[in-house]
Amino acid sequence: MALQINSPGGSPVQSKLIFNRIRALAQEKEIPVYSFVEDVAASGGYWLCLAGDEVYADDSSILGSIGVISAGFGFNKAIEKIGVERRVYTAGERKMSLDPFQPEQPDEIVRLKALQQEIHAAFRSLVENRRGDKIAKAGDMLFTGEFWSGTKALDLGLIDGLGDLRSVMREKFGDKVNLKLIKQKRGLFSRTGIGSQLLGHQQGHQFTVQNLTTGLSADLINTLEERALWSRFGL
Numbered sequence: 001m002a003l004q005i006n007s008p009g010g011s012p013v014q015s016k017l018i019f020n021r022i023r024a025l026a027q028e029k030e031i032p033v034y035s036f037v038e039d040v041a042a043s044g045g046y047w048l049c050l051a052g053d054e055v056y057a058d059d060s061s062i063l064g065s066i067g068v069i070s071a072g073f074g075f076n077k078a079i080e081k082i083g084v085e086r087r088v089y090t091a092g093e094r095k096m097s098l099d100p101f102q103p104e105q106p107d108e109i110v111r112l113k114a115l116q117q118e119i120h121a122a123f124r125s126l127v128e129n130r131r132g133d134k135i136a137k138a139g140d141m142l143f144t145g146e147f148w149s150g151t152k153a154l155d156l157g158l159i160d161g162l163g164d165l166r167s168v169m170r171e172k173f174g175d176k177v178n179l180k181l182i183k184q185k186r187g188l189f190s191r192t193g194i195g196s197q198l199l200g201h202q203q204g205h206q207f208t209v210q211n212l213t214t215g216l217s218a219d220l221i222n223t224l225e226e227r228a229l230w231s232r233f234g235l
Contacts, residue, residue, distance in 0.1 A: 006037070041061065127143075
């Protein structure tokens with residue numbers, strides 16, 4: 001099984017679910033797994049790499065970023081300036097923790113950092129378990145959130161070699177190895193986010209311009225967030 005990975009990161013839970021599924025299939029089918037990094041395998045992207053029994057990358061690939069980040073903006077002064085009054089009603093005194101429209105509270109930051117430490121510890125444990133003695137010399141420097149080129153990642157023990165999927169797999173299994181690309185089929189509507197709205201209309205739900213606009217706005221925000229992730233690595 002060969003994994004072609006190109007990801008700047010994402011949800012630790014989703015990364016773990018994919019990791020677990022790949023390892024379960026590898027054990028069930030009794031086959032080795034090889035991970036191949038393209039441009040980036042950082043944070044949750046590197047988590048996915050760990051599903052491989054061996055990891056390969058290009059010498060210019062970017063790997064690492066073994067850490068946890070939470071980023072956002074504070075809008076409380078902005079809404080005061082433009083004269084907007086926000087009305088929120090909750091049950092539970094902590095329900096509005098880290099609300100971007102409220103002043104930042106020190107105790108909320110303490111709780112957030114504690115949560116990040118727990119997730120970071122789980123990430124670190126997985127790296128240490130999967131890479132073993134290969135990363136022994138690098139020590140704690142691997143877990144600062146820093147990222148490196150493929151060449152440096154090899155020195156640090158984060159990968160097993162430099163090379164691309166086709167070349168390495170042919171070297172291991174012969175020139176006639178069959179590399180079948182498996183990917184999710186996506187149409188025009190699914191790429192724009194319109195498909196789910198149209199599907200809802202076909203199923204008898206109300207379909208309005210507002211619904212479509214909301215869907216497109218959400219897609220735009222997601223696209224900007226994804227673009228920001230990639231830009232951290234100069235891509």
